[in-house]
Amino acid sequence: MIDDGDLRQEFLLEAQQLVTDTEQCFLTLETEPDNPSILERIFRLAHNLKGSAQAVGFAQLAEFSHKFESFLLKLKKKELAITPSVVNVLLACNDRIGVIIQALSTDFSAQVPIDDVMEMIVIASQPPSEVQEASLEPQKEVIAKFSFAAEKVDVPKAAHSPDESIRVSVARVERLLNFVGELVILQTVLNEQSSETEHIGLRKTVHQIGKVTEEVQEISMSLRMVPLKQTFQKLQRIVRDTSSLLGKKIEFEMHGEDTELDKSVLESLGDPLVHLVRNAVDHGVESNALRLERGKPEIGHIALRAFHHGGKLVIEIEDDGAGLDANKLIKKAIEKNILPPGSELSERDAYDLIFASGFSTKTEVTDVSGRGVGMDVVKTNIERLQGDVRIDTALGIGTTFRVTLPLTLAIVDGMVIRLQNHRFVIPISHVHESIRPNPKDIHVVSGLGEIFDLRGENIPMYRLDSLLGIKRKAIQDHDGIVIVVRTRVQPFCIFVDDILGQQQIVIKRLGAELQLLEGFSGSAILGDGRPALILELSDIIPKSKVLKTNDMKGCA
Amino acid sequence: MQENSHNIRYLSFSLGNEEYAIPLLVVKEVIAIPEVTPIPFTPNYFLGLMNLRGQVISVLDLRTKLGIKPSTSAENAVIICDLDPISLGVIVDSINSVVSPDENELSGRPDTQNAKASEYITNIYRKNEKLILIINLAKALSIDDYKAISGSEKAKEAA
């Protein structure tokens, strides 16, 4: 069934192309009405459309295509003369097909009124000998009707100039991006070199090339962007399947499925979203009986929303279920030895407990969820995508998971740090703050290592050189920089030599030979053309001191 | 891709005083020694990362890996190899030539005590009194053996 959707999507893309092609042919036909090859071509295209539409189950489109085809057949058999009016009808039909396709691509079950156009075809199909005069009138009327109808069906503007697209392999885009990255680096080098020259013309040209390069980079980045639609449809299916399995009646609502996202991000996002949606169906929405008991509508409601916000992509999964009970969560956490007895947490921290490893609020294990693994992986995965997940909940009213993601994984804002003569990149999303330490704020606690006193808060501190096993001469505490990281439940900080700057970096995945290397999420090419490793700080600090999280590889 | 199987072409190169060769099809390109960024927690023959026209590639020193004393000369070069699915840069002392030995010039793997060496040497090519060892680069670099890296990882954890 899922493949069905994919097929339809693919069909629709193809159909868009077909419609554009036919339109061109109709226009040619008007000028060369006697060219049989054109008519032949149009006929073949229409036939194709009919066949494909029937195959993927778009009945209305198939029906309309059929009518259109038979009309074309008449023209082909020269039963009808090719007159401008006929061409008008043809174009109207063609446009309507475009409208249908457009409508179908947003909703597979969309219905577009076609009767008016059908009528036009019927009128146009009448032999020309019959009341020429009379035919003119309804034709005008039909055109007027058509315009009206077009407005009524709320046809998007794009329908008139359908997107042309070509299928390009990701590898090629990847290569293009590599070269664009190189181009950007060379551009910075060129900028530096040209700033020394006296040649004003050259400098101007270099500046212009810089503009163009930026544009090229932006466009190449956008090549990786794909709409969320496919993923969302998959989720819709999961909601239906899961709810029927659990015997819950749930209404599913989707918004913003056209929102675009980097393909690599989207690929990694699938599993976490499935988890969250399943969780919403299983844990979030109560059984129908319980809902009635609680005075809620019998049918549960789950909404999936995607939108851009502040240069980030936000995906919300909202349910109108029972909500989270902070006290219950804490109690549970203490029972499961995740929290030491007597711990007190803020509500938000308490909600975050569901992301802790080995935490499941459901007592009985079901097929769907409750295995105690999942939510922690969700958080880890999203963080690996440089993203964040937040929970908003109200007891008895519902829960919203808000996943914030960068638009692309290929480019992140990175902080370039220095350790002796080594350079590393830390994603800025991981850095909570960076400060030059006062040496008296650094305390050595036996058994715990170094502790940094950040305005009264004691945070374990690690020196990057010892974490990475780099031998070097120790620098003075006040010469270094402390970077505070709060992506984990327990914050920690890293002592580095210096911060060299912040810049957008294009992430390059490490080769397979380095896949087992922990602590680095990839590499990036810095301004001088040399590669630098991107630090995954939470992976290099000693595990014993922070709450354990399962490795991504540990679960499907 | 219809290769004349009787005449496979090899790229021969020097490591110390010895001459080695790898199938030309493994080679993507050869370049002069680039600047590399060292990678922590890697074995000593991992020299670091290089930027090959926007692509980040690990550079390994085959001489260190095989325990051959490296010679420093201007001829030092890096062979970019395509060991599907990995692309690697391999530093050699100098690249000599492309050879296409006749089948009668090739002899099989030598029967030596050194099991490790015999593992990666596939053939021996005798050319004008000179021996060229044809090797399997993937095996020579123990590409399948990522334990080397995770081993150092464990060492780090222990430390």
Added chain:
Amino acid sequence: MKNASLKTKMIMTYGLLALFSAITGIGQLYSMKQVASRYIFITEDSMPKSMAISQMQGVFRRARGYQNLIIANGLSNEERDLNNKELRASMDEFERYSKEYLSYPLHGKEKSDLADINEYWINFKDSVNETLDAYSKHASQTALSDIVLKKSQVIDRKFNQKILNILDEENAEAKGLIEDAKNLVTNTEIFIIISIIFGSLSAQLVGYFFSKSLTKKLDTVVQGLSRSADGLAVAAQDAAKNGETLSQGSTEQAAALQETVASLDEVSAMVMKNADNAKNSRGFSDKSNESVVKGKQVVDSMIQAIDEINSSNNEIVHQMELSNQEIESIVNIISEIGNKTKIINDIVFQTKLLSFNASVEAARAGEHGKGFAVVAEEVGNLASMSGNASREISDMLRNSIAKVEQTVAETKSRVQGIVVLGREKVATGTETARLCGQVFDEIVFQVGKVAVMVGEIAVASSEQSQGVEQISQAMNQLDGVTHQNARASNESAISADKLAGQAVELRTLVKHLMTTVRGEGYDAGVPERILDQRSDAKLNKPQEKHHLASVVPIHQKFAQKKEVPEQSFREVVGGGSVPAENDPRFEDI
């Protein structure tokens, strides 16, 4: 103090002594007065009081006796009346003594004691009156004796006791005072003895010190005087001796004068010869001067020639340096070529890599790439060949650079050696020529000097003859002077004699003074010596006179000979102009 005059010292010392005696005298006077006051007190107070008390005791005892007699039996009335009268008288007497005692100043217990006594006295008087009363009333014997014996006895005992006490006290007081006075006397005695001893000792010391210093000073004066007298005597002796020597000298002078005149003849002849030689010398020196000037000119031209050699030598060095620079620039060009060869090597390396890459691409292209593979290999071969060629070029360049550098270094060192040698030689030549010129300069200077000196000799010779004449004149004058000298020496002998007499007188005076200062029998050796000398002077006197007598004939002899030297002198000079007597040159020559 040390610098103070003797007078001041004496006044101060005696003043101190006087002050000391005055203080001791005052002290003694005071103690004497103390002693006297004690005695006066004893005599004027204690003794009269004791006496009065003793009197009072005696009178009381008497009165008691008379009282007892009252009651005695067998007395006639006359006797009884007498007894009563006596009783009354003694009672009056007691009153008198008591009043006398009171007239003395009373102190301490004396007043109360006296009051007691008076009380006892009144009691006694009462008892007497009672007795008399009773008797007159013809009281019984027992009653009377009862009154007299019992009452009066009690009073009597008390009274006696008191009187004894008073006497004891008075005695004790007197005794203390006496003891006190005695002590005072003893102390004063000790004090006086100490002051006597100290006074005499200090007087002795002062006297000794002053006499010593005075004697010492006087001694110095006397010794000075005796030394002066001594000196005077010696001087007188010397004067006498001198007189003798002088007369002797005068005689010798006359003889010498004669000899001088003879020498003058010889001198004249010599001077003549000298003048001739001087004339000849001038001619020679003129000639040598000429040849020296010529020699100098030759040396100068030689120096110039050497300088030219030097400059051309430098030119050679300069040229050499220039050519070295040229060679160096060639070396630079060669090394530049070497650098370029490195670039070629680099390009060859890159080409080689390129050919390999081309081979790789060709291999990927499979069958289609075969032709291309051949081309790539050819390119690789060419690259290898050009690599070899460039390596050879590099080697050759390295060799040629080494060779050129070696050649340059060798040439440089050789030329430098030659140049240095040439420079050294030129320097030696220049130095020699310079020294030569210097020598010539010196010769010119010396020859000039010789000419001048020869001229001067000529002038001097004429002046010498003039001088000889002057000498003759001086001889004449000298004769007169010699005569005068003889007379003067005689006179000085006489005055020396007088001086000796004065010295004797002085000695006597000194001796007298010494006796005064050092006392009788003190005789120093110095005055004796003076005496001896004086006798010597006296002995010398006649000899002196003898000398003076012999002077005269020599003097006369000289006067006779005087004419001769004058004539010969005139001959020597040849009547040439004689410089005036006051000519400054005269003295010079």
